[in-house]
Amino acid sequence: MARQPTHPSSPRPGSVTLEDIAAHAGVSRSTVSLVLRESPLVAERTRDNVRASIKTLGYVYNRGAAALRSSRTHTLGVVVYDIANPFFGAMVAGIDAALHRENYVSFLANSEDSPQRQLRFLERMREHRVDGILLCPSEGTDPALIATLSDWNLPCVQVLRHVGEPPFDYAGTDFEQGVRLAVDHLVARGHRQIAFIGGEAEHSATLARWRGYFAAIADHGLAPRHLRTALTRRAGFEAIQTLMAEPTPPSAVVCHNDLMAFGAMLGLKRLGLTPGVDCAVVGTDDVEEAALSDPPLTSVATHPYAIGEEAARLALRRIADPDGAREQVILSPRLQVRESSDAAERHQDPATTSKASAQHARRLTTP
Template identity: 35%
Template structure:
């Protein structure tokens, strides 16, 4: 049987307003009354209703977070940072996995808005701008976008310098003497993928290199795609001496393909990824990458969202912000000098 605040008040022999003050810390009560209320709560197993509190305060202390693919370690590490920062500020997190499906993402956004979440954190750009921005215009809520910008949506943005990171990765390979460098790109429908391809092209152009058409392979951000694409490159473009992968999962798949074909890494083929996921340091050989503290990005995004929520509640308008994280080289065993 569910207990109410009135049951607690009756057991403690105090008014229900006194119980409310004790539970919420809204007013000082006598030490004796506080002990009686706490004893009654324990004896009855009373749990305050978060829904009732939210109806009074117009706050749920819940953040809705949408990610494209929770099986990608990048988003798992990102979520850990979000959850850590949110919990430290008294917020819970409602996680939605969208599988890069526009209809699924829109459905989740509508459900989260219906449940009166205090804010949204979007790490997904699958849905068309009109669908997400349209839903949020009908029911405005503080929103922060992570990494993948959503065009047409007024929101704070926390992103990685994707073009600069891919340029850095390619320049590392060029510095090792490589000139025939392939690119395993993610889906080019994503702004993130296009930006990383642009960084690869910029670095090659600065070195006076024009990549052959077959050096660029597009596909999902997955180990299976990296494996299949690298098998194709090894068969069709044996001149390739290095691979710049659009993310670490593609790079891990490339390492597997090289091992299956007896191609030594890095003696015959160098591979570098992007993101710097923790898993990359535990494959063999360890995957070189350009990356950042992914958990710290999640923490920063959550902090920006909570600040936006509090400013909105106190009616303190502030301009939208774009925070850019600069990735750095993470050198492991998968890159080395060009074969003689």
């Protein structure tokens, strides 16, 4: 026979027990315990009733004490280096979706590309006994950090960037192939003056992009043209104006990421030029804003949401099997063609190029 709910007087703050909640909700103490541990074995209606009683009685679940009685905390630390970049918003959404299905939650930290700040977050996450780490290594990360995390018994999956020598767990995309796709597309559209606006950092993701650019340019027998700069919208804005001031400006640019590409398109507009007509622009990542920009941005889709899901799944596999073979999950990029790379083949015409160059120079020197 089902127990009938009772409604005792509210216990004193801080003195609420599982028995009090069970009595209030009309269920057993073990059912309350299952609800607190987010077990899928409890019916949804029963969970709602128990949670309502918990809220009414003001009970606060001491998850830290519960973790001491268990080998797992069902938490995962996530450290990224640029939380302002919409790419990471999509990636973290993918991480949370995968974790939610397994009753895990994530703790997110932003290293701001500082190894010192990164280490501080990792130490704090260790103190909170997270079950594993998803790490986008900051620039300058000591490869020994991965061994340190192993010594801490903290499974680590590197995401997007990687340090150290394999084997290691990693989830990301083929950045080198992505840039190759962009250059091949622009060559097929008739471009021969193709510049690359890339990052300055010496980490794996940036180096892979540079390899892709130089290899693709060499494959097509073209001369490389490039600028190294910061990975921001403003950097793209300034870089494109520098390139367009050259005696023979490029007819197309490939950018390290979409933020730089958005800045490049704004820079072209500041010069009175039309992105996709006077100069083609291709970004990398294919964030949501790419399809909404003016003009819509051609971009190499690197699948941030899927990377997040794959990284989280890999972390859960490693937590379940700490000594298993290390895995690398590398997704294939896809070129999403839009209006920003719809520049016509007229860019091959030397007369047009010279006229455009003079126009750009005048605009840059006009007060």
